[in-house]
Structures are given as structure tokens and as C-alpha cells.
Amino acid sequence: MKQKLIRTKVTVRLRKSEYRKEWYIYLESYPVIVPGKEEVQRIREYLNRTVTTVEFDKKRVAKRTENSISFKPKRDDNGVIICKSDLDKETMFYADSVRKIRQREYDKKNIYNEVDLLQETMNEKRQENFVDYFKSLIKRRHKNSSDSIKVNWERTLEFLKSYGDDFIPFGKIDMKFCENYKTFLLSAPLGGNKKGTLSQNSAATYFSIFKAALKQAFIDDYFLTDISAKLKGISEIESRREYLTIDELNTLVETPCDYEVLKRAALFSALTGLRLSDIQKLKWEEISMENDAPRIHFTQQKTKGVEYMPISAQALQLCGKRKSSTTLVFSGLPDSAWISRPLKKWITSAGITKKITFHNFRHTFATLQLSSGTDIYTVSKMLGHTNVRTTQVYAKVVDEKKNQAAEAIQLKTLKN
Structure with a gap:
């Protein structure tokens, strides 16, 4: 059975003498756990001291009966009972000193109880699944x-x-x-x-x-x-982000696909950078026209970030004829688990040998944007990345293309 966590408080109290105009001083400790007792106890310890000049607060009633009324004693800012005579003042300071000693004893005991309770709780948690x-x-x-x-x-x-x-x-x-x-x-x-x-x-x-x-x-x-x-994490290996060239995209435009909606969605991803999950849930109410320019306003499925971005006229054309606001733009698009086979067939029919998944159309958008001179921060925003470092992997692909371009023009070795 768990120990009960308590905070014992020790207070100096007074009890009126039945025969004389004086008050006995005692310490009251509560709550106190006593072995063998189910309920917490109130412990009283008399100090064999009395006072006679206590100042009482007439605004604070301690006890009221039919024949009498008693008031609570006044206390200073430190909680010490106020008396008029110097002798009684010294007595009350003595009582408060004893109270402090008892309070430290209980506090120390409570600390040990808390440590024991924490250890017991941790032992129980260690057994959980x-x-x-x-x-x-x-x-x-x-x-x-x-x-x-x-x-x-x-x-x-x-x-x-x-x-x-x-x-x-x-x-x-x-x-x-x-x-x-x-x-x-x-x-x-x-x-x-x-x-x-x-x-x-x-x-x-x-x-x-x-x-x-x-x-x-x-x-x-x-x-x-x-x-x-x-723990040190497992380092990631930088993987190659496969993408399609403009010529390959144009070849795909001219190549029939068994699922026309899949073809439109894939090309739409290449023109906007949207993920498959976002395209699948895109509704017509999320596409609007502002100053004759189409825009989309949607919440990313992956990051839950709200995106508001322009799209090209060609991307809008791929959406087809506008329908009711709650209708899916790419209605009938196969689930991600069923897309791979018809996508592969379409890519192969176009004569493209690269290993292309639907997500590679998003990579294509990023790579072609950077290649055409769009700055990395703009591309990062259009992709919905929360950190531009995520976008920098595409910049490396572009740098590789630049290095290849630098070697494209070769002159014969010049002779002196």
C-alpha cells in the first residue's frame, strides 16, 4: 500500500486555564501519520509555559458558546503570538523556537517519505509495458x-x-x-x-x-x-532525388495513360509541387481566382500547415471543368497503394527508363524551379517546407547540372 504524501504543519497554540487568568502554551502538529492509526492524527505537545498578557484580535472569533466568546491571539509578521509584557514576549519567542525545531523534524521526515514514495512509484512504473x-x-x-x-x-x-x-x-x-x-x-x-x-x-x-x-x-x-x-541517432545517407526533364514531361503529356485522372494529377504535381496526399484531398473551394490569376488555399496533410500559393494557367487547366465547391478536383484518383503499377506502365510507355514514383513529380517541380533561376527561399515556400535546409538537397542537384554544363564545351588543347 502506498504511503500517503503529507505536509505536517506545527503551530503554537494557547489553552485558557480554568482557574486563573493565564494561558498554557502548546504545539499542535497536523496532519501526522502515526503507525497503527488509519487516520492522520493531531498531536499536541505542552511546553510547561504560561503567559498572561496575550493580545487578542477582537475581529477573529476562535470559539462562541451561549455564555462566552473567545478570540484568536494576534500574531506578528513571523507568526509569533503578541504579548504585552517582556517576560511573556520572551516566552513566546522560546515557544516559536521549539516550533521551528519540531517543524524541521517533520519536514525531514516528510522528505524521506517522499523519496520512499517516489521510489515505490518508479518501481511500479518500471513494471509497466x-x-x-x-x-x-x-x-x-x-x-x-x-x-x-x-x-x-x-x-x-x-x-x-x-x-x-x-x-x-x-x-x-x-x-x-x-x-x-x-x-x-x-x-x-x-x-x-x-x-x-x-x-x-x-x-x-x-x-x-x-x-x-x-x-x-x-x-x-x-x-x-x-x-x-x-543516444546518438543513425546518420542518414543522402539519397538521389530523381526528377524529370522538361522534354520528358512533354513526352508524358503526349503519352496516353490508362487512368486519365492519374496523368492529370501527376502533371499537376510537376507544375505545383503538391504532394499526392494534398492532391487527393484538394477541393474546388480551395481554388480561387484573384486578378485573373488562379490560386490554391489548402492545409497540408503532412505538416498541417496552411498554404496559400499561386498556380499556373496550365496547372488550372489540368484540374478540368469546375464543379461544386465540395467536389474533389481529382475525383477518382487511385489510392496511393494502387498508383504504382499504372504509373509505371505510363512512364515505361513514354520510353522513360528512370525509376519514377508519384513523389518524383514533386522533386521535378523543385529541381526545375531552381534550374530556371527561382531563388531557394521562394521554392521552399512553394513546397511548404518549414525549414529551407530541407529544400537545399534540390540545390545540390542543380549544382551538379551546372558542373556538367561547365564541361560540356571542350576545346582542343591549345598549343603555345
Whole structure:
């Protein structure tokens, strides 16, 4: 049974003598836990001292009966009872000194009780299941997050259970456990029907999520130390951002696609930089005309950021004929899980050998914008990036193109 956390207060009190005009001085301590007693106790300790010249506050009634009324004594700013005679004043200072000693004794005892209670609470928490806590975090922190964020957290949980178990007590999680889990992720199988192992970048993502969960657990008092702060994350390998050239885009325009809505949505992404998740949920009410220029006003599914940006006349043309405000612009667009096959067929039919996913059309927008001279800060805003550093990866692709262009013109070796 848990100890009850208390704050004992010691106060100097007075009790009127029945036979003389004097008051006995005692200390009252409350609340006090006494072994063997279920309820907290009120302890009185008489100091074998009396006073006779107490000043009473006529505005503060202590006790009222049919035949009499008593008042509370006046106290100074330090809580010491005020008396008129010097002898009584010294007596009250003595009483207050004893009170301070008793108060320190109780405070010290309470501190030990709190430490014991904290230790007992931590022992109980160490037995709780981190897997269940992780599940609750997904519901609590990412109730309104994008599907991609939820999927990454759920995938992290699956790998955690594969490494450990469905039951991982908090007491088992230490630096060694975490470092071993990191090693596991770097060679973990993909799972399902897929062959191979996790990429280093995927492992880095899942481990960073694991660290975020540890950080929250520390905040929620499941750990006495912040383990996440001591863990070094998995470094990401900079991956190549594949993109399409203008000529390849024009080839795709002329190439038929089994799903016309998929073709329009992909080209729309290349012209606006919108993600698939945003295009799937785009409604006509989010497209407006201002000074004959089309604009879109929407909330990003991934970051939940509100975006307000212009689009080109060609991008608007890809949206088709305007319909009611709540109608989806790209109604009938296949789910992300079913897009890969028809997209690949369309890309192959166009004679393009690059490995292109729908997201590469967003990369195409960023790369072509930077290549055409649009500054990186503007491109960052148009992509909805919260940090311009995220956009800088596209600038490296452009720099690579510049380096290739610099070597494009070759002269014969000049002779002296």
C-alpha cells in the first residue's frame, strides 16, 4: 500500500486555564501519520509555559458558546503570538523556537517519505509495458497527423516488437537495450512479402521516432534520466532525388495513360509541387481566382500547415471543368497503394527508363524551379517546407547540372 504524501504543519497554540487568568502554551502538529492509526492524527505537545498578557484580535472569533466568546491571539509578521509584557514576549519567542525545531523534524521526515514514495512509484512504473505506452503515444500525439506520420510510428512499433516482444517493461530499457535496438534496425528484414533489409534512411527514421518516445516517457516520469539525450541517432545517407526533364514531361503529356485522372494529377504535381496526399484531398473551394490569376488555399496533410500559393494557367487547366465547391478536383484518383503499377506502365510507355514514383513529380517541380533561376527561399515556400535546409538537397542537384554544363564545351588543347 502506498504511503500517503503529507505536509505536517506545527503551530503554537494557547489553552485558557480554568482557574486563573493565564494561558498554557502548546504545539499542535497536523496532519501526522502515526503507525497503527488509519487516520492522520493531531498531536499536541505542552511546553510547561504560561503567559498572561496575550493580545487578542477582537475581529477573529476562535470559539462562541451561549455564555462566552473567545478570540484568536494576534500574531506578528513571523507568526509569533503578541504579548504585552517582556517576560511573556520572551516566552513566546522560546515557544516559536521549539516550533521551528519540531517543524524541521517533520519536514525531514516528510522528505524521506517522499523519496520512499517516489521510489515505490518508479518501481511500479518500471513494471509497466513500454509497448502499450508507445501505442498510447500514437493515439495521443498523432490523432490528427498525416497518414505517413502514423504509418512511420506504427512501423517503428512493429520493429520494436520484432526486436523485443509484445511486453517490454520500462525497467528493461537502458542504454544497452537501445544501442542493440539500433544495431537491429540497421539489418532488420523488410517484413511481409518483401525481401531484403531496411535502408539506412528508413532505420534512421524509425530510430528517431523511438528516441522521441523515450523523450516523452522521461517527461511523463517513466525514467529518472533522459536516455534519449544520450543516444546518438543513425546518420542518414543522402539519397538521389530523381526528377524529370522538361522534354520528358512533354513526352508524358503526349503519352496516353490508362487512368486519365492519374496523368492529370501527376502533371499537376510537376507544375505545383503538391504532394499526392494534398492532391487527393484538394477541393474546388480551395481554388480561387484573384486578378485573373488562379490560386490554391489548402492545409497540408503532412505538416498541417496552411498554404496559400499561386498556380499556373496550365496547372488550372489540368484540374478540368469546375464543379461544386465540395467536389474533389481529382475525383477518382487511385489510392496511393494502387498508383504504382499504372504509373509505371505510363512512364515505361513514354520510353522513360528512370525509376519514377508519384513523389518524383514533386522533386521535378523543385529541381526545375531552381534550374530556371527561382531563388531557394521562394521554392521552399512553394513546397511548404518549414525549414529551407530541407529544400537545399534540390540545390545540390542543380549544382551538379551546372558542373556538367561547365564541361560540356571542350576545346582542343591549345598549343603555345
